[in-house]
Amino acid sequence: MAKVAHAASVLEWDTPLYQQARTQLEHALELAEVPDFVSARLRHPERALILMLPVRMDDGTYRSFPAYRVQHSSVLGPTKGGIRYDEAVDLGECAALAMWMTWKCALLRLPYGGAKGGVRCNARGLSTAELARITRRLTAELAPFIGPELDIPAPDMATNEQTMAWMMDTYSMQKGYAVPEIVTGKPVSIGGSLFRHEATGAGVVMVIARACERLGWVLAAQSCAVQGFGNVGGIAASELRDEGARVVAVSDISGGVYSPEGLDVPTLHAYVAEHGSLEGYTKDVERITNEELLELECDVLVLAAREDQVTAENAGKLRCRLVAEGANGPTSVEADRILAERGIPVLPDILTNAGGVTVSYFEWVQDLGRLFWDRDEIRRRLADQLSDAFDRVWSVAQERGVSLRDAALVAAIHEVAAALESRGIYP
Numbered sequence: 001m002a003k004v005a006h007a008a009s010v011l012e013w014d015t016p017l018y019q020q021a022r023t024q025l026e027h028a029l030e031l032a033e034v035p036d037f038v039s040a041r042l043r044h045p046e047r048a049l050i051l052m053l054p055v056r057m058d059d060g061t062y063r064s065f066p067a068y069r070v071q072h073s074s075v076l077g078p079t080k081g082g083i084r085y086d087e088a089v090d091l092g093e094c095a096a097l098a099m100w101m102t103w104k105c106a107l108l109r110l111p112y113g114g115a116k117g118g119v120r121c122n123a124r125g126l127s128t129a130e131l132a133r134i135t136r137r138l139t140a141e142l143a144p145f146i147g148p149e150l151d152i153p154a155p156d157m158a159t160n161e162q163t164m165a166w167m168m169d170t171y172s173m174q175k176g177y178a179v180p181e182i183v184t185g186k187p188v189s190i191g192g193s194l195f196r197h198e199a200t201g202a203g204v205v206m207v208i209a210r211a212c213e214r215l216g217w218v219l220a221a222q223s224c225a226v227q228g229f230g231n232v233g234g235i236a237a238s239e240l241r242d243e244g245a246r247v248v249a250v251s252d253i254s255g256g257v258y259s260p261e262g263l264d265v266p267t268l269h270a271y272v273a274e275h276g277s278l279e280g281y282t283k284d285v286e287r288i289t290n291e292e293l294l295e296l297e298c299d300v301l302v303l304a305a306r307e308d309q310v311t312a313e314n315a316g317k318l319r320c321r322l323v324a325e326g327a328n329g330p331t332s333v334e335a336d337r338i339l340a341e342r343g344i345p346v347l348p349d350i351l352t353n354a355g356g357v358t359v360s361y362f363e364w365v366q367d368l369g370r371l372f373w374d375r376d377e378i379r380r381r382l383a384d385q386l387s388d389a390f391d392r393v394w395s396v397a398q399e400r401g402v403s404l405r406d407a408a409l410v411a412a413i414h415e416v417a418a419a420l421e422s423r424g425i426y427p
């Protein structure tokens with residue numbers, strides 16, 4: 001039988017998560033009214049890199065790890081986005097996440113396009129030395145494709161300040177001098193920014209606070225359930241508590257804990273610092289599953305674990321009044337529709353978790369300028385930038401009568417489209 005050529009629409013990154021990003025985009029493009037050449041350019045990533053990383057394990061054997069870096073759009077500036085270590089990492093996931101980074105950066109008016117990368121591995125099952133060798137090999141292989149003016153990695157799922165320090169060191173050793181501006185989310189000791197560690201979680205709560213103002217709610221009177229207790233959910237839970245809200249449930253990969261009167265968040269953090277997860281924590285709480293957490297009765301449900309959590313199956317069972325997306329892509333397209341029908345607003349990921357990349361931008365600017373700002377200044381600038389983006393999204397939603405996700409995407413697409421129309425397609 002003759003070999004059938006792939007249709008242009010069936011490309012290597014066409015996985016369910018990429019379809020989700022594409023479906024959202026197509027819907028927003030109908031509202032955005034941009035020229036066809038702009039839509040065509042934004043439908044797919046500009047560049048994708050597939051690697052196999054050979055790594056020596058602690059027992060002397062060698063393993064190969066698939067790794068990816070996808071750069072979606074460089075129209076507005078260097079591409080920017082995290083590197084994740086997770087068993088679900090594939091080309092389609094990185095492509096979807098890279099596209100969302102383009103919208104996130106554009107919405108926040110950062111001079112960046114979107115990228116995302118990762119290594120397919122189970123980070124929890126690897127030693128620190130193995131993680132260091134994976135990271136250094138990854139950085140060496142990525143070296144021709146990343147750079148302070150080209151593509152700037154950052155932490156994402158299961159990567160952290162230490163990962164970024166290994167990346168910065170590997171890149172710098174190859175250049176022959178220190179290049180702190182090659183990555184963001186580094187330790188402060190090597191050019192990291194104050195408040196970067198807390199920025200994503202704190203930003204989630206700044207956006208929730210702004211939404212509460214617009215909805216006429218008092219944040220301090222709200223009960224909140226937080227799925228995910230890592231860098232995003234853990235910090236968001238603390239910030240919500242600091243704002244006076246009642247955090248009734250949190251969860252991580254080991255499951256969740258629930259107390260209708262409100263959890264003791266600092267004690268939970270201390271427990272996780274000691275034991276590695278919430279597993280085994282039972283004092284004054286009811287143990288629940290991650291699925292049960294999503295269906296708890298509460299005011300604000302924060303999704304800060306991973307993608308694909310609220311779907312057609314459980315969207316009808318949610319009993320919250322507002323959903324805030326701390327993770328990227330936690331709500332499926334069908335779930336979005338069901339929640340809209342039920343009148344439950346969703347604060348979309350590209351706005352709600354944009355605090356991380358915004359302070360990454362501040363970090364890069366500080367590194368390039370070799371001049372560092374204090375914590376209060378960074379927090380204030382972040383709050384200003386998020387409020388400005390929130391207000392733009394809110395008014396598009398009001399004026400056009402569309403969801404906050406559609407409004408955020410339309411606002412973001414307009415930023416990229418304006419740049420693309422000015423620059424044109426080369427040559």
Ligand code: GLU
Binds near residue numbers: 082083185353354358
């Ligand atoms: N990984 C984070 C995100 O998804 C941060 C990216 C960055 O700081 O560049 O937004």
